[in-house]
Amino acid sequence: MNKADQHFSANSGASVGVVVPQTAHFDEPIMLACGRELSNYDLVYETYGELNETKSNAVLICHALSGNHHAAGVHSEQDSKPGWWNECIGPGKPIDTNKFFVLSLNNLGGCHGSTGPTSINPDTGKPWGPDFPVLRARDWVHTQARLADRLGIACWAAVVGGSLGGMQAMRWSLEYPQRVKHCVTIASAMKLSAQNIAFNEIARQAIISDTGFAGGRYLESDSVPAKGLGLARMVGHITYLSDDAMARKFGRNLRSGTLETGNDDSIEFQVESYLRYQGSQFSENFDANTYILMTRALDYFDLAREYNNDPVAAFSQASCSFLVLSFSTDWRFSPQRSLEIVNALIAAGRPVSYAEIEANQGHDAFLLPIPRYLDVFNAYMQRVAVNL
Amino acid sequence: MRLDLAHILRWIAPGSRVLDLGCGNGEFLQLLQEKLQVNGLGLEIDPQDITESISRGLNIIEQDLDKGLSNFPDQSFDTVVMAHALQAVHYPDRVLDEMLRIGRQCVVTFPNFGHWRCRAYLGTHGRMPVSKSMPYSWYTTPNIHFCTVADFEQLCREKGIRILERDMVGNTNRKSLLATSWPNLFATTAIYHITR
Numbered sequence: 001m002n003k004a005d006q007h008f009s010a011n012s013g014a015s016v017g018v019v020v021p022q023t024a025h026f027d028e029p030i031m032l033a034c035g036r037e038l039s040n041y042d043l044v045y046e047t048y049g050e051l052n053e054t055k056s057n058a059v060l061i062c063h064a065l066s067g068n069h070h071a072a073g074v075h076s077e078q079d080s081k082p083g084w085w086n087e088c089i090g091p092g093k094p095i096d097t098n099k100f101f102v103l104s105l106n107n108l109g110g111c112h113g114s115t116g117p118t119s120i121n122p123d124t125g126k127p128w129g130p131d132f133p134v135l136r137a138r139d140w141v142h143t144q145a146r147l148a149d150r151l152g153i154a155c156w157a158a159v160v161g162g163s164l165g166g167m168q169a170m171r172w173s174l175e176y177p178q179r180v181k182h183c184v185t186i187a188s189a190m191k192l193s194a195q196n197i198a199f200n201e202i203a204r205q206a207i208i209s210d211t212g213f214a215g216g217r218y219l220e221s222d223s224v225p226a227k228g229l230g231l232a233r234m235v236g237h238i239t240y241l242s243d244d245a246m247a248r249k250f251g252r253n254l255r256s257g258t259l260e261t262g263n264d265d266s267i268e269f270q271v272e273s274y275l276r277y278q279g280s281q282f283s284e285n286f287d288a289n290t291y292i293l294m295t296r297a298l299d300y301f302d303l304a305r306e307y308n309n310d311p312v313a314a315f316s317q318a319s320c321s322f323l324v325l326s327f328s329t330d331w332r333f334s335p336q337r338s339l340e341i342v343n344a345l346i347a348a349g350r351p352v353s354y355a356e357i358e359a360n361q362g363h364d365a366f367l368l369p370i371p372r373y374l375d376v377f378n379a380y381m382q383r384v385a386v387n388l
Numbered sequence: 389m390r391l392d393l394a395h396i397l398r399w400i401a402p403g404s405r406v407l408d409l410g411c412g413n414g415e416f417l418q419l420l421q422e423k424l425q426v427n428g429l430g431l432e433i434d435p436q437d438i439t440e441s442i443s444r445g446l447n448i449i450e451q452d453l454d455k456g457l458s459n460f461p462d463q464s465f466d467t468v469v470m471a472h473a474l475q476a477v478h479y480p481d482r483v484l485d486e487m488l489r490i491g492r493q494c495v496v497t498f499p500n501f502g503h504w505r506c507r508a509y510l511g512t513h514g515r516m517p518v519s520k521s522m523p524y525s526w527y528t529t530p531n532i533h534f535c536t537v538a539d540f541e542q543l544c545r546e547k548g549i550r551i552l553e554r555d556m557v558g559n560t561n562r563k564s565l566l567a568t569s570w571p572n573l574f575a576t577t578a579i580y581h582i583t584r
C-alpha cells in the first residue's frame with residue numbers, strides 16, 4: 001500500500017496526462033432542497049489514478065464557484081492549459097494519483113456538461129435558463145453520493161474542497177458521516193458574512209441589469225449578457241486577490257498614455273486592462289444563469305442552521321477527521337472563518353488539524369503552488385494514504 | 389526522549405484528553421498517544437513543526453499562545469501540558485491562568501535559571517549565560533522570561549496554584565540527589581504537576 005516515498009516537490013512538473021471526461025446519466029428523480037424534483041440529470045466527471053481493489057482509495061474533489069470537472073491533466077497533447085487544481089493533483093503531488101483514485105465532477109447546475117440552466121428542460125423543450133431549480137450545497141452532495149454509488153465507492157478516503165468546495169466537503173461530513181474518512185476544507189467558511197453576500201449581489205445585479213440577459217432567457221432570444229457577466233467576474237476577481245498581490249502584479253503601471261501634465265492621451269492602467277481581459281474571457285466560457293445559481297448557493301449555505309445554529313451540534317454528527325487550511329491575506333474567506341470551523345470541531349471532539357498559510361495572494365492562494373501549503377497538504381494526505 | 393518528558397507520563401491517565409501547548413514536532417504527543425492512547429491536541433506556531441506533527445498523525449492547531457487561549461472552554465481537557473515554553477511566552481502568568489482554566493490538571497516544565505552554572509557564568513563573566521542547552525545571545529533568544537525554581541513557586545503561592553508534585557532533573561539529565569535536595573541551585577529542568 002505504501003509505495004516508495006516520493007518527494008512531491010521533485011514531481012511538481014508531473015501530470016496525470018491526457019484525461020477524457022465522462023458522463024453519468026441518472027434516471028432516478030432527485031428531490032432538491034428547494035422542494036422541486038429533477039426527473040433526470042447528467043453529471044460530467046473526470047477520474048485520475050486507479051481505484052484499488054477494496055475501493056478504499058477514492059478522493060472526491062468538490063469545485064468552487066466557477067470551477068468544473070477538469071481539475072487535473074490536459075484534454076489533448078496540444079492542450080497548454082491544465083485543469084484548475086493541477087498543482088495539487090497528480091503523481092507525487094499532495095493528492096497523489098499514484099495512491100489515490102481521484103474523482104472530480106461538474107456540479108449539478110454547472111455549465112460544463114452537467115445538467116444545468118443551459119440544458120433543455122424536458123417539460124418545455126427549451127433551455128432551463130432562469131427556471132432551473134435553485135440549488136443548495138446539499139443537493140450537490142446528494143448527487144455526488146449517487147455518482148459514488150454508481151462507481152461502487154461506499155466511503156471516500158477524503159472529500160476535499162476549497163472555498164465553496166470546502167462547504168460541500170463539510171456538508172458531506174454531516175450528511176453522510178459513514179461515507180467520509182477525512183474532510184479537507186481549504187479557504188472556506190461555515191457561512192458567508194454580510195459583506196461577502198454583498199459582493200455576490202453586485203455580481204448578480206451586474207448580470208441581471210445587462211439588457212442581453214433578457215430575464216435569463218438569453219439562449220432563447222439569441223443574446224448574450226457578456227458585459228454583465230464580465231463585470232460580475234471583475235468584481236469577484238478583485239475580492240479573490242489581496243491589496244498586496246495587486247500592488248505586486250500591477251502597481252500603478254500604465255498600459256498606455258502618460259500621467260505627465262500637458263498630455264491628454266487616454267490613460268489606461270495595467271490593472272484595468274487585466275480585469276477587462278479576465279471579465280471578457282470569463283463571459284465567453286461561463287453561463288450567466290449558472291453564475292447566479294452558484295453565487296446563491298454560496299449565500300444560502302449555513303452549515304449549522306438546521307442544528308439550532310450551533311456549529312458544535314452540527315459537527316457532532318460527523319465521524320471523520322478534518323484538515324482545515326486558510327491563507328493569511330484571504331479576506332473573502334479569512335483565517336478567522338476557518339478558526340470558527342476549527343473551534344467548533346474541537347468543541348465537538350472531532351480530530352482536527354489546522355494551519356494558516358502565510359501567502360500574499362489572497363483567496364486565490366488555494367489554487368497556487370505555495371510551498372508550505374503543498375507541504376502541509378501533502379503531509380496530511382500521506383496520512384490518509386497510510387490508513388486506506 | 390528528553391527526560392523531562394518521560395517524567396510527565398506517570399501523571400497522565402490513559403485515554404484522557406490532553407492539550408499540549410507548544411508541542412514542537414509532536415514527539416511527546418505521539419509518545420502519549422502510543423503509550424497511553426490519549427486523545428491529544430497540540431498547539432504550535434512553527435511551520436516545519438506543524439508539518440512534522442501532521443506527518444506523525446497528530447492533531448495540530450496553528451495557534452500563537454501569546455494571542456490567548458480563549459477559544460478553549462473551561463475544563464475541556466483532562467491535562468494541559470506545556471513543556472519548555474513558559475519562558476518563551478509574553479505573559480507566562482496569564483498562560484498559566486489559562487492552562488488551569490482549560491485543564492483539570494496541568495504539567496509545566498522549564499529550564500531553571502537559578503542553576504549554579506547560570507549563576508557562575510553571570511558571576512564570573514558578568515554576561516548573560518550561553519550554554520549548550522541555552523545557545524542564544526540575549527538579543528536573539530526566544531526565551532524572554534527566564535525564571536528560577538524559587539521564582540516559579542513564589543508565583544504559584546501568589547496565584548493560589550496548588551503544586552501536586554514536582555520533579556527536578558539535574559545536570560547529568562538524571563534525577564539526582566543534589567537536584568532534589570537543592571533544586572534552585574542544582575536542577576537544570578523543573579517539572580511541575582499543578583492544579584487549582
